[in-house]
Amino acid sequence: MQVVNRLKSTLDNPFIFNALQFAIAGTQNKTRRLIREGLQLKAGERLLDVCCGTGEFADVALNEYIGIDINPKYIEYAEQRFGKGNGHPERAFVAQDITGYEFSRTYGTFPKAMLINSMHHLSDAENLAVLEGIARVTTERFVIVDMDPTPSNPLSRFLAKQDRGQFIRPLAEQIALAEKFFEVERGGEYYSGLCGQTIIVCKVRS
Numbered sequence: 001m002q003v004v005n006r007l008k009s010t011l012d013n014p015f016i017f018n019a020l021q022f023a024i025a026g027t028q029n030k031t032r033r034l035i036r037e038g039l040q041l042k043a044g045e046r047l048l049d050v051c052c053g054t055g056e057f058a059d060v061a062l063n064e065y066i067g068i069d070i071n072p073k074y075i076e077y078a079e080q081r082f083g084k085g086n087g088h089p090e091r092a093f094v095a096q097d098i099t100g101y102e103f104s105r106t107y108g109t110f111p112k113a114m115l116i117n118s119m120h121h122l123s124d125a126e127n128l129a130v131l132e133g134i135a136r137v138t139t140e141r142f143v144i145v146d147m148d149p150t151p152s153n154p155l156s157r158f159l160a161k162q163d164r165g166q167f168i169r170p171l172a173e174q175i176a177l178a179e180k181f182f183e184v185e186r187g188g189e190y191y192s193g194l195c196g197q198t199i200i201v202c203k204v205r206s
């Protein structure tokens, strides 16, 4: 158990995290395509990426992008690889705990927002705080991608059980959380490489 925990803690290193992510979920291009379809991003629209991690999905944005994550190592890596450090001054990465943070005071509102592969790291109460914060600053559309706890492929089911996230929920429970603050347009399951995933496409309530 200690060995497993030690191995999991090495995932704090952005290079190790990305390598493992690639081994399990592949290029994640299908996820990018599904997010783009769900968000219906148009030129000029700003995108908020909550729990952005190492910035893997920053390239979903067409223009201005703000990624926020609690892990400063991930943020530093994202800035170097996908932000100003790599010729993208329109992309900002912020190291911050989103559960206690008022985005709107610093960054205003966003027509589109996303929360990718992160719900299963947060308790129901934390998710509600995060979703409430996102709902406060999002004006049009919001997409959630998370883990499917019961994919049909046994290897994928095994991998889901090894994940660091302690709150892997079925799609129906993920939707129930999202519905507290958003109008859920649709939800579904798919595979990214060997990783069983869920996607929930939401609209801001009018």
Ligand SMILES: C[S@@+](CC[C@H](N)C(=O)[O-])C[C@H]1O[C@@H](n2cnc3c(N)ncnc32)[C@H](O)[C@@H]1O
Pocket (backbone or CB within 6 Å): 050, 051, 052, 053, 054, 055, 056, 057, 068, 069, 070, 071, 074, 096, 097, 098, 099, 115, 116, 117, 118, 121, 122
């Ligand atoms: C599995 S990673 C997903 C990262 C990225 N969205 C992706 O798909 O590659 C989950 C992320 O949630 C971040 N996170 C967890 N709790 C957080 C919190 N309270 N505030 C901000 N970020 C948090 C972690 O640091 C981690 O980068």
